[in-house]
Amino acid sequence: MQGPNPQAPAQPGSEPQVAMQPVSQEMRNLLEDWEAKTKGITSLSCPITRYEFDIVFATETRSIGMIYFENPDKGRIDFEPADKPRLTIKAGRQDPMGQPFKVIAGTSSKWICTGKTIYILDMKNKSYDRVQIPPQMQGQNITRSPLPFIFGMKAQDAIARFALRLGEFHNPEGQGTDKNKKPNRKILHIVANPFDPNVAREYTQAEIILDATNFRPLNLRTKDPAGNKETVYSFDQSNLKEAVSWGLKSPFKEPLLIGWQLMHDQKAEPEQKAGPANREARLDQK
Numbered sequence: 001m002q003g004p005n006p007q008a009p010a011q012p013g014s015e016p017q018v019a020m021q022p023v024s025q026e027m028r029n030l031l032e033d034w035e036a037k038t039k040g041i042t043s044l045s046c047p048i049t050r051y052e053f054d055i056v057f058a059t060e061t062r063s064i065g066m067i068y069f070e071n072p073d074k075g076r077i078d079f080e081p082a083d084k085p086r087l088t089i090k091a092g093r094q095d096p097m098g099q100p101f102k103v104i105a106g107t108s109s110k111w112i113c114t115g116k117t118i119y120i121l122d123m124k125n126k127s128y129d130r131v132q133i134p135p136q137m138q139g140q141n142i143t144r145s146p147l148p149f150i151f152g153m154k155a156q157d158a159i160a161r162f163a164l165r166l167g168e169f170h171n172p173e174g175q176g177t178d179k180n181k182k183p184n185r186k187i188l189h190i191v192a193n194p195f196d197p198n199v200a201r202e203y204t205q206a207e208i209i210l211d212a213t214n215f216r217p218l219n220l221r222t223k224d225p226a227g228n229k230e231t232v233y234s235f236d237q238s239n240l241k242e243a244v245s246w247g248l249k250s251p252f253k254e255p256l257l258i259g260w261q262l263m264h265d266q267k268a269e270p271e272q273k274a275g276p277a278n279r280e281a282r283l284d285q286k
Helices: 025-038 155-161 276-285
Strands: 043-054 059-070 074-081 102-105 109-113 117-122 127-132 162-166 187-194 205-211 217-223 229-235 261-267
Touching: 025 155, 025 162, 025 187, 155 162
Parallel strands: 059 102, 127 261
Antiparallel strands: 043 059, 043 229, 059 074, 074 109, 109 117, 117 127, 162 187, 187 205, 205 217, 217 229
């Protein structure tokens, strides 16, 4: 895997810390560089592997898939069960008795944002959720997806939406050597805790590992509110493609759902951002 081991559990120091503190100049510069170096991306596709760790049941669910993006507001994430070679690899985590987690295959699912509507498809049960995007929110970067930050975000938006800090793996200069005495990779490690309580119900913390040379994603980890589950996404950067021409096979078309069951139908709501007034109010409550 590229970057830190995705099977390694979060370190004690990475627990959510959402105290309202000013963003450091180093973090601000990093976010602005990230925005500048990725704003020219018109479209991309990338293979991805997902690991879902359930600490209570000591299971590790593995899925493989693809992500697709078209600037500014179209995205898609497809997952299917991991293939047999991936499932035979021993789990990297252990239960309290020292036994490896049980490795199981994931299920098939799709998340599609057409720019006007988000569809969340359960392929096995032929059921789906639909989220309608109001006109005033269309044409903007995707802000609500299962993969925080991956579909682009302006520096100021990130600062307004998340408590941000640098993580323990942050090493932009590639200082030191690994266990094989090879130079460490140049990586950026950002830890983000959402201000919006609606987002915090989905994940309380997101950690993104970026290649410091091109700001492309390597790994992403999210933690659920109960603290019992972690989801790790590993991006195959060697097969990431940019400026993709979809032609007639656009992955963002409205899906054909004849015979499928609509489970939930709702409208997207703007996220609550932490402006200066909100920051002061939250500090007073602490």
